[in-house]
Amino acid sequence: MTQKPKPLHSIKVEGPIPAHLARSVIEETLRSAILDGRLPCGTALRQQDLADLFGVSRMPVREALRQLEAQELLSVTTHKGAVVAPLIQGDAAETYELRILLESEAMRQSIPLLTEAEHQLAAGYIDELEAQHDYNEIGRLNRLFHMALYSKAPNQRLLRLVEDGLNEEERFLRFNLEAMGLGKLSQDDHRAMLQAVIERDIPRSLEMLEQHLNRGVEVITRYLATPAAQKRHTAR
Amino acid sequence: MTQKPKPLHSIKVEGPIPAHLARSVIEETLRSAILDGRLPCGTALRQQDLADLFGVSRMPVREALRQLEAQELLSVTTHKGAVVAPLIQGDAAETYELRILLESEAMRQSIPLLTEAEHQLAAGYIDELEAQHDYNEIGRLNRLFHMALYSKAPNQRLLRLVEDGLNEEERFLRFNLEAMGLGKLSQDDHRAMLQAVIERDIPRSLEMLEQHLNRGVEVITRYLATPAAQKRHTAR
DNA sequence: GTCGTAATATTTGGATCCAAATGACACTAG
DNA sequence: CTAGTGTCATTTGGATCCAAATATTACGAC
Numbered sequence: 315m316t317q318k319p320k321p322l323h324s325i326k327v328e329g330p331i332p333a334h335l336a337r338s339v340i341e342e343t344l345r346s347a348i349l350d351g352r353l354p355c356g357t358a359l360r361q362q363d364l365a366d367l368f369g370v371s372r373m374p375v376r377e378a379l380r381q382l383e384a385q386e387l388l389s390v391t392t393h394k395g396a397v398v399a400p401l402i403q404g405d406a407a408e409t410y411e412l413r414i415l416l417e418s419e420a421m422r423q424s425i426p427l428l429t430e431a432e433h434q435l436a437a438g439y440i441d442e443l444e445a446q447h448d449y450n451e452i453g454r455l456n457r458l459f460h461m462a463l464y465s466k467a468p469n470q471r472l473l474r475l476v477e478d479g480l481n482e483e484e485r486f487l488r489f490n491l492e493a494m495g496l497g498k499l500s501q502d503d504h505r506a507m508l509q510a511v512i513e514r515d516i517p518r519s520l521e522m523l524e525q526h527l528n529r530g531v532e533v534i535t536r537y538l539a540t541p542a543a544q545k546r547h548t549a550r
Numbered sequence: 551m552t553q554k555p556k557p558l559h560s561i562k563v564e565g566p567i568p569a570h571l572a573r574s575v576i577e578e579t580l581r582s583a584i585l586d587g588r589l590p591c592g593t594a595l596r597q598q599d600l601a602d603l604f605g606v607s608r609m610p611v612r613e614a615l616r617q618l619e620a621q622e623l624l625s626v627t628t629h630k631g632a633v634v635a636p637l638i639q640g641d642a643a644e645t646y647e648l649r650i651l652l653e654s655e656a657m658r659q660s661i662p663l664l665t666e667a668e669h670q671l672a673a674g675y676i677d678e679l680e681a682q683h684d685y686n687e688i689g690r691l692n693r694l695f696h697m698a699l700y701s702k703a704p705n706q707r708l709l710r711l712v713e714d715g716l717n718e719e720e721r722f723l724r725f726n727l728e729a730m731g732l733g734k735l736s737q738d739d740h741r742a743m744l745q746a747v748i749e750r751d752i753p754r755s756l757e758m759l760e761q762h763l764n765r766g767v768e769v770i771t772r773y774l775a776t777p778a779a780q781k782r783h784t785a786r
Numbered sequence: 787g788t789c790g791t792a793a794t795a796t797t798t799g800g801a802t803c804c805a806a807a808t809g810a811c812a813c814t815a816g
Numbered sequence: 817c818t819a820g821t822g823t824c825a826t827t828t829g830g831a832t833c834c835a836a837a838t839a840t841t842a843c844g845a846c
Contacts, residue, residue, distance in 0.1 A: 333805095333806090333829090334628075334830080336829080336830075337830090360798095361797075361798070373832090377612065377829090380620075381617065381620040382620075383620075384616075384617040384620035384621050392798075393798050395797070405706070408707050409707060415655050416651075470644060472647070475648075569799090570798095570799065573799075573800090597827075598826095607800060607802075609800050610799080610800065612828085612829085628829080629806080629809095630807095
């Protein structure tokens with residue numbers, strides 16, 4: 315039996331592709347599939363399989379893979395194929411240190427400009443997080459909550475880096491939350507942070523954010539040291 | 551006469567390319583040519599020309615261009631071709647604001663770990679800058695000086711973002727220094743900053759850095775408002 | 787039975803060919 | 817003389833074909 319474990323089923327492609335924008339469609343489809351976790355990190359992507367799936371030749375697939383490689387979503391080794399890039403591992407501490415720096419500034423810029431609308435949006439995400447048990451949704455909601463707080467920061471470049479970091483964390487959480495044991499994250503951090511933000515108390519908000527992220531990095535590094543994580547992150 | 555203004559001469563290619571790593575060679579060659587200014591922003595890159603130049607088919611060229619596009623060094627519009635990406639423009643303020651954030655942290659992390667060797671290296675760059683009149687070299691030396699001060703920061707991710715910012719500035723300086731009127735930058739800022747760094751006076755070092763970068767953004771925004779800059783940055 | 791080697795199969799990378807789209811130019815009409 | 821339109825040339829995007837490299841598997845020797 316050629317029973318190959320290909321999680322490509324999750325990638326749906328509706329109808330034939332308009333032919334002359336095949337590459338961009340493929341790139342976008344793959345990117346979102348990687349970011350939202352339908353393609354877990356470590357899965358190998360065969361050019362021919364993708365070509366068949368999209369109903370095109372290997373050519374546009376190749377170019378799409380190259381672009382995703384340049385964006386560090388894939389790691390391609392010559393003649394060996396494209397593999398969905400691994401997530402934070404040893405550099406978890408560095409990653410979170412950088413996030414604290416970037417997100418603190420984003421929050422500082424954003425807080426004075428946030429309106430009632432964003433406050434309620436963020437509160438809504440917390441409620442959803444409280445009720446949610448689906449790991450995929452938890453990662454997504456967590457990202458949306460944070461972005462809601464930063465969204466008004468005027469510096470678009472900063473905001474994009476912040477978003478990159480959150481996307482990376484989302485991928486990581488989606489993939490590891492279950493293995494990490496903690497089924498549901500307590501929303502205490504989030505509630506306290508939102509309260510400080512609503513009161514426009516910038517120093518306290520930043521303090522909360524830093525604590526929150528530090529707690530995150532602590533949980534993750536502890537988890538990464540466990541045998542379960544070792545196994546999960548090697549040999550792929 | 552087919553007198554086409556192609557600055558491709560500056561790209562040298564020694565001997566035939568090893569055939570199976572054509573793409574990576576082309577990508578690297580083009581990247582460095584763009585970063586160090588041999589391909590000024592705005593130049594159009596024809597696939598066939600590049601293929602002829604490197605002595606290969608258009609195929610590896612296409613993939614290399616795609617990767618550079620994903621890295622935002624090129625902007626490719628379908629059926630119109632690849633153009634070397636424009637530089638900081640309206641968002642100069644944002645760019646420098648972000649740089650202050652990132653480089654301050656890098657400097658804070660690096661200062662305690664710097665040794666005599668780096669101090670002397672940085673001092674050497676200042677001396678070279680003082681003597682140098684070649685705009686290309688000025689941009690390069692400026693980048694090397696800054697990186698010398700940050701180089702010991704343990705956070706590699708942070709350091710990479712810092713390096714991206716410095717590369718962008720270098721491209722900008724190389725292309726605009728002459729037009730900006732200021733033939734040679736005064737090295738007072740650099741000297742004062744280095745002195746503070748050597749004394750391991752972190753608060754003063756950061757203060758100097760912030761001032762230095764703010765002066766930079768001021769000069770640039772003032773320049774960008776001039777008609778000369780307008781002309782230089784439109785219609786290419 | 788296990789390890790090492792050789793042959794095969796799979797997969798990626800490059801070349802060539804063809805189609806579609808955009809830009810330039812010339813020709814015509816007003 | 818100018819504006820508009822139609823044709824042609826240039827250039828990119830996709831498909832197909834071929835070669836090189838690596839992984840896999842089978843076979844044989846110890």
